[in-house]
Amino acid sequence: MTNSGNLQLTANGELRHFLTPEGLDRLMLERILDTADSFVVIGNQEVKKVPLLRGRTVVNLFFENSTRTRSTFELAAKRLSADVLTLDIKTSATSKGESLLDTLQNLRAMHSDMFVVRHSDSGAAHFIASQVTPDVAIINAGDGRHAHPTQAMLDMLTIRRHKGNFESLSVAIVGDILHSRVARDQVHALKILGCSDIRLVGPNTLMPQAITSMGVTTHNNMDSGIDGVDVVIMLRLQTERMDSAFLPSAGEYFRLYGLTTERLAQAKPDAIVMHPGPINRGIEIESAVADGPQSMILHQVGYGIALRMAVMSMAMSGQMQQRHAKAVNPLSLKREPQP
């Protein structure tokens, strides 16, 4: 495989940043899932650590709060034996007026090998990868409404481990599609992996315009939306949306779109239920479902660590190979023309 201009890949088509599944091919997504499968096993061992990233420095750059994502990234890096620095940007130099660029250049000067970036602006991770530190591997841990690729891929890992082949599956994604950075990546990843029946379920006010151009169907009615599906992915309802005009009330939302035991009976009897967490019990999902036998919610947390170990080790390997190729290839050295 060779790379024709995808920022996320090396010249040889190896992963070197992980910003979004969009633009990656099926083979690459399957390689990520295969690698993650191997790391799931490590998590079950007594010593949960392997020396793959020993001596490498991973910096968690969280410009936005996220306890769960940050802690699983931190744990993933530590299980790969990397040195991990977690920066809470709000208490760092940026609050003293240092610009983002200066912060990044300083971290780069400390010979950091990887940045895990969470930012409220769409495209932040992409910007850093393309403009600021191209020789540092960038992992997108969520940017604005744009992407949250490791969450989407851990959901794919959950589906593949519990349901198998994507081609024969029907998947419903339920809730606030409009504000979700995960839903977009989930749709991209499901399409790339061969899933043909993808249904987005939610009220019109929370459904993006022209989403059907992505090859999905939209449903305002929950019962018909999840009818006969193999997988129900619930999205977290961001309670701050409650105050705006998007939703009438939490009770009304639960009555129409909350996942209850009765409603889940519309899906296949062996359907699995997923949720990225943290869950709002009684708003998106009933406790009996969240804690029930079809729920994958706690599995997802463990798979999240394995999936993050996979993309971190693959991106680090790609960056290293790229650096190695540059170091040994004299043609890559630019020389000033002689007068």
Added chain:
Amino acid sequence: MGATQTLHYPELADTPALVNNLLDQIDQLIFTQKLDQPLVIGIHTGGVWVAKVIAQHLQAPLGQLDIAFYRDDFSKNGLHPQVSPSSLPFNINDRHVLLVDDVLMSGRTIRAAMNELFDFGRPASIKLITLCSVNQRELPIQADACALSLDLEAGQYIQLQGPDTLKLSIIEHANHD
């Protein structure tokens, strides 16, 4: 990958005889070094096949290691996506371990395997058992029991086929690393 050749090493053709030779050496090693109740651990994949035969012969417990996460060429060659899990269904602390691989070449696999073993515990001793060894050592690691030593030219490799019938052969890579 070029044609298989066994011309210079007729011993290769009779892999079962090599395996028997190895088993004799192991019996001798266990006797002279007084290795009480040794554990047999094979390195994925060829080493596991040989280890299975040894474990059967000794009536000893068998474990397997996949050293992909412990390799030292990860930043150069990347990660193999399908790593089969290491499984040691016993406690290795204070036990004698027979570490088994099919071919000893550079010694880097053995280095990685020993690193991984120490993540599982502290064995009383480790003996290295390989079916054959090649004159391409890059580390000060050598086998305690080995059925055949070979001098190969650059680009030639030894391959073990299995798992049911074990068969050694020499292969040639045009672009060797």
